[in-house]
Amino acid sequence: MTGLYIHIPFCASRCIYCGFYSTTLAHEQDRYVSALCREMEMRKDELQGSLSTVYIGGGTPSLLSAENMQRIFLYINKVYAPDWDSMEVTMECNPDDVTKEFCMGLRLTPINRVSMGAQTFSDSRLKFIHRRHNSSEVFKAMKLLREHGIGNVSIDLMFGFPNETLFDWTSDVDTAISLRPEHISAYSLQYEKGTPLYRMLSEGKVKEIDDELYRKMYATLCEKLSEAGYEHYEISNFALPGRRSRHNSSYWHNVPYIGLGASAHSYSGHSRSWNVSNLEKYISSIENGVRPAQSEDIDGQTHYDDMVMTALRTKEGISLDDMPEKYRRYIMATADKYIKAGEMKCDGHWLSLTIDGIFVSDMIMSDLMMPD
Secondary structure, three states, X not given: OEEEEEEEOEOOOOOOOOOOOOEXXXXXHHHHHHHHHHHHHHOHHHOOOOEEEEEEEEOOXXXXXXXXXXXXXXXXXXXXXOOHHHOEEEXXXXXXXXXXXXXXXXXXXXXXXXXXXXXXXXXXXXXXXXXXXXXXXXXXXXXXXHHOOOOOEEEEEEEOOOOOOHHXXXXXXXXXXXXXXXXXXXXXXXXOOOOHHHHHHHOOOOOXXXXXXXXXXXXXXXXXXXXXXXXXXXXXXXXXXXXXOHHHHHHXXXXXXXXXXXXXXXXXXXXXXXXXXXXXXXXXXXXXXXXXXXXXXXXXXXXXXXXXXXXXXXXXXXXXXXXXXXXXXXXXXXXXXXXXXXXXXXXXXXXXXXXXXXXXXXXXXXXXXXXX
């Protein structure tokens, strides 16, 4: 079983908070898709078992032409011969890209899940972060997707904007629930180095929210979504019954995945690799038959540390039964103080965070990692 991630780096404009690799060089779309298909062919032997999920992320995949999207799926068919009926196939999109024509194009592909970046329903906050859409376009997009048979929609939300109040955030959560998407991902606004937002913070033009307000916002999110019937299955992810993201769950549960495209990461179970984060270098290298990537082998300790950073984010947590004795003894000894403090819990088989532990999860995960 292997997941497939395809990175589409094109954006019409850049959001001020985004640290993912993207480019506005949309005129290279045809050449880039050709390179993606070539990379797929070059790496066909990396598939372990059958293809289980496909996730087309970005960037803004919804900027792809219908022809290029169909070309990608034709190559997936050719290289992997997947059983589409049993798979989750996700595409990220911007709300303002969702038109009747776009939805009709989706129906010509195996895509059965759409992940839409709503972020907030405040037009002033959308403008602040340089999003292209406005709040009304989210409602229009949801209506169109439903009318065209997309029965599995995820929306992304962000909280912790400068000057955002608890009332503002509660209103966003209530609005998201009213749309009844099958899945909601919610993240606090991050100030990543190298982004315009980080520069604004460094120059004193904006200020981060304080920890107390962050805790109240996160607690409100968890409470309201739980009351609305959403399962809190990962720190930032909530799903209606049976609607967890199967692709993202593979990242948290040690399932191998192949990443195609500029900046895409891959994981085999024994090693990980990542493609160059440069559009021209990626395309030129693939055209010359060379994958422009770096890689590293994963030893036992690295695998343990990775598990702490990923599996511990999930509702189930870390499986102690699957852990070598050396690491099991270490993690239980280190976790003991957090269990006594009510920040972690253990039933003898699984070790996981409590809601109080989530608030200090970065500290706990760092502490649970083995020293070099």
